[in-house]
Amino acid sequence: MTRWIDAHCHTEDAGSLDRARAAGVAAFVVVGCDLETSRRAVELAAVHDDVYATVGLHPHEANRLDAEWDALVALARQGTKVVGVGEAGFDLFYEHSPREEQARAFAAQIELAHELDLPLVIHSRDAWDATFAALDSGGVPRRTVFHCFTGGRPEAAAALERGCTLSFSGIVSVKTADELRAAAAITPADRLLVETDAPYLAPVPHRGKPNEPAFLPYVGAAVAAARDESAETVAAITTANATEMFGLVAR
Numbered sequence: 001m002t003r004w005i006d007a008h009c010h011t012e013d014a015g016s017l018d019r020a021r022a023a024g025v026a027a028f029v030v031v032g033c034d035l036e037t038s039r040r041a042v043e044l045a046a047v048h049d050d051v052y053a054t055v056g057l058h059p060h061e062a063n064r065l066d067a068e069w070d071a072l073v074a075l076a077r078q079g080t081k082v083v084g085v086g087e088a089g090f091d092l093f094y095e096h097s098p099r100e101e102q103a104r105a106f107a108a109q110i111e112l113a114h115e116l117d118l119p120l121v122i123h124s125r126d127a128w129d130a131t132f133a134a135l136d137s138g139g140v141p142r143r144t145v146f147h148c149f150t151g152g153r154p155e156a157a158a159a160l161e162r163g164c165t166l167s168f169s170g171i172v173s174v175k176t177a178d179e180l181r182a183a184a185a186i187t188p189a190d191r192l193l194v195e196t197d198a199p200y201l202a203p204v205p206h207r208g209k210p211n212e213p214a215f216l217p218y219v220g221a222a223v224a225a226a227r228d229e230s231a232e233t234v235a236a237i238t239t240a241n242a243t244e245m246f247g248l249v250a251r
């Protein structure tokens with residue numbers, strides 16, 4: 001069976017992990033968005049060999065920085081199988097937290113990724129300039145991934161020239177996403193990841209339903225079509241990239 005790694009999901013229930021395993025998903029990076037979800041991700045990783053966790057503060061929750069930061073740092077330091085910092089960045093579409101708070105939380109997490117030499121997992125929505133400016137001022141961590149990359153070729157080029165990896169979600173399967181597919185097509189093989197972002201963003205043919213990691217092969221197939229490669233090729237390169245990016249073997 002073709003083997004995939006879900007580089008970004010928020011899945012917590014054992015049933016959907018099992019369905020994904022049956023569909024060929026060999027590992028899961030379960031991403032924290034605040035202290036509570038980061039703790040739960042670490043706990044889930046402790047009981048499933050194939051689950052890994054990140055610890056971070058989503059831009060929506062950036063206004064919790066002062067309240068949660070010390071505990072988040074402690075969790076990132078001591079949590080076994082913590083393989084990344086984030087998701088972190090800017091969301092200027094919703095702006096649930098004020099922009100200045102988002103900037104402060106992102107800067108702190110860029111610094112933490114450097115300090116712990118962990119991958120930085122970026123969420124960026126309607127915020128390319130702010131995101132790149134923050135990266136340029138904090139320095140791009142050695143391993144940095146744009147989760148659910150939604151840009152076109154210019155944004156892909158800007159991220160790639162900074163050494164970042166692009167992770168594609170089910171949005172790449174949507175009919176209108178030609179510019180995103182063009183970005184997937186120009187992404188070098190060693191900078192490519194696939195993810196579900198479950199329970200959000202179900203791929204075609206499951207649009208509108210709750211997403212789950214079992215649908216990752218549909219994402220992979222859409223990325224493969226955009227790149228004019230086979231699904232097996234995309235599975236092989238993205239599995240190798242995720243393994244290296246998140247250090248999945250070493251831990």
Ligand SMILES: [Zn+2]
Binds near residue numbers: 010147
């Ligand atoms: Zn996410």
